Amino acid sequence: MRILKALKKEPIDRIPFWYMRQAGRYLPEYLQLKGSDSFLELAMNPKKAIEISIQPYKRFRMDAIILFADILTPLQAVGIPIEFHEKIGPTLKYDVFNKDDLKKIKNFEPEKQVFYVREIIQGIKNYIKNINDDNVALIGFSGAPFTLLSYLVEGGTAKKFEKTKEFMFNFEKDFHHLMEDITNLTIEYLKFQIQSGVDLVQIFDSWGGILSYHHYEEFCFPYLKKIIKNIKQYVPVILFVGNNAHLVKLLSLLEPDCISLDWRVEDITMIPENIAIQGNMDPLVLFGSSERVKKETLNILNKFSKRKNFIFNLGHGIYPNTPLHNVEVMVQTIKEYRLNE
Amino acid sequence: MRILKALKKEPIDRIPFWYMRQAGRYLPEYLQLKGSDSFLELAMNPKKAIEISIQPYKRFRMDAIILFADILTPLQAVGIPIEFHEKIGPTLKYDVFNKDDLKKIKNFEPEKQVFYVREIIQGIKNYIKNINDDNVALIGFSGAPFTLLSYLVEGGTAKKFEKTKEFMFNFEKDFHHLMEDITNLTIEYLKFQIQSGVDLVQIFDSWGGILSYHHYEEFCFPYLKKIIKNIKQYVPVILFVGNNAHLVKLLSLLEPDCISLDWRVEDITMIPENIAIQGNMDPLVLFGSSERVKKETLNILNKFSKRKNFIFNLGHGIYPNTPLHNVEVMVQTIKEYRLNE
Numbered sequence: 001m002r003i004l005k006a007l008k009k010e011p012i013d014r015i016p017f018w019y020m021r022q023a024g025r026y027l028p029e030y031l032q033l034k035g036s037d038s039f040l041e042l043a044m045n046p047k048k049a050i051e052i053s054i055q056p057y058k059r060f061r062m063d064a065i066i067l068f069a070d071i072l073t074p075l076q077a078v079g080i081p082i083e084f085h086e087k088i089g090p091t092l093k094y095d096v097f098n099k100d101d102l103k104k105i106k107n108f109e110p111e112k113q114v115f116y117v118r119e120i121i122q123g124i125k126n127y128i129k130n131i132n133d134d135n136v137a138l139i140g141f142s143g144a145p146f147t148l149l150s151y152l153v154e155g156g157t158a159k160k161f162e163k164t165k166e167f168m169f170n171f172e173k174d175f176h177h178l179m180e181d182i183t184n185l186t187i188e189y190l191k192f193q194i195q196s197g198v199d200l201v202q203i204f205d206s207w208g209g210i211l212s213y214h215h216y217e218e219f220c221f222p223y224l225k226k227i228i229k230n231i232k233q234y235v236p237v238i239l240f241v242g243n244n245a246h247l248v249k250l251l252s253l254l255e256p257d258c259i260s261l262d263w264r265v266e267d268i269t270m271i272p273e274n275i276a277i278q279g280n281m282d283p284l285v286l287f288g289s290s291e292r293v294k295k296e297t298l299n300i301l302n303k304f305s306k307r308k309n310f311i312f313n314l315g316h317g318i319y320p321n322t323p324l325h326n327v328e329v330m331v332q333t334i335k336e337y338r339l340n341e
Numbered sequence: 342m343r344i345l346k347a348l349k350k351e352p353i354d355r356i357p358f359w360y361m362r363q364a365g366r367y368l369p370e371y372l373q374l375k376g377s378d379s380f381l382e383l384a385m386n387p388k389k390a391i392e393i394s395i396q397p398y399k400r401f402r403m404d405a406i407i408l409f410a411d412i413l414t415p416l417q418a419v420g421i422p423i424e425f426h427e428k429i430g431p432t433l434k435y436d437v438f439n440k441d442d443l444k445k446i447k448n449f450e451p452e453k454q455v456f457y458v459r460e461i462i463q464g465i466k467n468y469i470k471n472i473n474d475d476n477v478a479l480i481g482f483s484g485a486p487f488t489l490l491s492y493l494v495e496g497g498t499a500k501k502f503e504k505t506k507e508f509m510f511n512f513e514k515d516f517h518h519l520m521e522d523i524t525n526l527t528i529e530y531l532k533f534q535i536q537s538g539v540d541l542v543q544i545f546d547s548w549g550g551i552l553s554y555h556h557y558e559e560f561c562f563p564y565l566k567k568i569i570k571n572i573k574q575y576v577p578v579i580l581f582v583g584n585n586a587h588l589v590k591l592l593s594l595l596e597p598d599c600i601s602l603d604w605r606v607e608d609i610t611m612i613p614e615n616i617a618i619q620g621n622m623d624p625l626v627l628f629g630s631s632e633r634v635k636k637e638t639l640n641i642l643n644k645f646s647k648r649k650n651f652i653f654n655l656g657h658g659i660y661p662n663t664p665l666h667n668v669e670v671m672v673q674t675i676k677e678y679r680l681n682e
Contacts, residue, residue, distance in 0.1 A: 160660065162628060169629025212623055213607040214640075246586035246605040266554040266586040282553055287503060288510020299555075319501065 018064035020057040021317030030169035038084040039077030050123035071143040076112035082212030084096040121196040132167040143204030145182040209243025276309035285312040297333040342478040360406035362658030363397040379425040391464035412484040418454035441579040451533035462537040481539030485546030486523040518681040550584025604656030617650035638674040
């Protein structure tokens with residue numbers, strides 16, 4: 001698999017690529033299959049989730065298929081009520097200070113609570129086996145504890161994260177206690193995905209970039225350290241933190257196999273050569289002219305391909321309404337790019 | 342004035358401070374004076390705007406009063422229709438591709454269009470004169486061209502800035518043309534403020550941090566260079582760019598008198614010693630415990646006070662609902678902090 005080879009700096013014929021949220025609303029075939037189903041309904045429907053995971057591969061033949069699942073799946077599994085509303089996003093009903101809410105949390109029993117995730121993983125693996133493409137890897141994923149905690153505390157997607165920081169800066173013990181619980185849940189969830197057949201995993205700390213370097217070090221670092229140490233003995237771990245330009249040094253100290261770069265990351269000198277890098281392209285470049293898309297794709301390739309352990313990706317998930325012809329231009333530019341040996 | 346002394350590394354008795362959006366919704370006296378008036382109505386009412394500008398000084402005795410005005414004032418002045426709606430924010434009616442809209446833009450005649458800004462500046466200066474506080478400076482301000490352009494293109498406040506980047510990456514000539522126009526408008530507007538009596542100015546590129554280093558260099562740098570070069574011959578210029586951790590090196594090359602740091606900026610080694618720094622405190626720390634506020638305020642003071650040209654500020658405007666007692670703790674901590682000579 002091209003991505004696994006790149007992670008280990010083994011010889012590759014071309015730069016491997018996939019892109020975050022590659023299965024999603026910019027694809028007409030996704031919108032058709034989705035119909036009026038909510039995101040959560042799709043993620044719990046193995047037949048549809050397998051097809052959705054595969055859709056981008058069928059179109060662009062990237063080097064990885066990522067499991068179609070919801071970042072909130074493990075929280076829902078242990079009994080946190082979650083609703084999805086079009087345009088609003090998820091709504092979680094949980095009060096971190098209510099002891100009755102705390103009591104309702106169940107033990108995590110993946111075979112019972114998220115059996116469908118195994119079905120989806122196995123379905124995608126079967127597809128890959130049947131098409132006989134040795135290069136394509138299956139990526140599992142999980143949210144990072146801080147990001148999951150912020151959904152819990154905010155009750156959904158936030159803008160300024162006032163409630164999360166209020167909780168963090170006022171009730172440190174409760175914060176750390178909850179982070180510890182979510183960390184253990186995340187490890188079990190990732191292990192379940194690995195046992196089910198994923199080839200590598202990506203951890204998404206989508207909201208981690210709202211914290212300063214020192215707050216990330218104090219409030220997130222120990223938990224990510226525990227997860228990464230635990231998981232990377234089984235499969236390679238890619239770490240994505242949104243808006244992470246100021247955190248790159250700290251993320252390197254976590255020793256993931258690969259760091260996924262936001263488009264704003266400029267200086268990567270503090271990432272040791274043995275840690276692979278991925279990403280760095282602004283997904284909104286894809287809203288520009290095709291000449292611009294080609295130029296920026298080449299810039300990224302020229303900048304990073306010498307590193308030997310680089311995976312092409314965007315600096316953030318691809319947006320709905322992204323013009324498909326520009327994705328095509330980006331993909332063609334990567335595939336035609338010749339590596340100088 | 343303590344701030345002007347700090348900018349020039351002249352001896353000061355203590356670290357000067359003010360904070361962005363210090364006149365605003367976290368103050369009960371502001372909410373009372375505001376009543377049902379919109380932001381724009383307040384900004385065009387000299388009597389109220391003078392009082393609002395002064396309110397935070399009366400409470401906390403900071404070293405600067407910042408002109409209460411709207412960032413969109415110069416755009417409104419040249420004829421762009423702007424409406425304010427509670428919770429939604431501003432709505433601009435302008436189509437960058439409509440030639441009829443372009444024709445409606447008027448020449449900027451500050452004496453005629455924004456005479457009230459002069460009245461407000463003079464009113465604040467009179468207040469400062471009467472209270473006889475030699476230390477307090479009056480700060481004027483303007484939005485940066487990119488931030489103003491984004492309001493125009495998006496028609497208001499955006500989240501992902503899809504339209505702005507679509508415009509920028511597709512219609513480069515139109516983009517640069519519009520940036521040039523807004524740059525000239527900004528220079529004239531700032532000169533008008535300086536002629537009216539402000540002691541220094543701050544340029545707010547609130548949304549600049551959505552751009553990568555290279556895009557900021559390509560699309561924003563030349564315009565800010567022109568403004569800063571032009572204005573700093575009259576008064577000192579502070580440059581604030583939101584989410585600017587990855588841009589610090591580039592901002593230094595613009596040679597402002599002072600760079601205002603987001604709370605995520607960790608590495609400031611690339612800022613030359615002759616450029617002052619301001620900010621770096623996460624405004625949401627003020628939602629924490631008082632112990633946390635004191636600790637973090639001291640951390641910032643210990644980190645930067647040796648630099649001799651440091652102004653205490655937040656890394657972003659203070660939020661509505663910020664607990665006043667914590668602002669008091671922060672202010673007291675700064676005032677009691679002894680500089681080691």
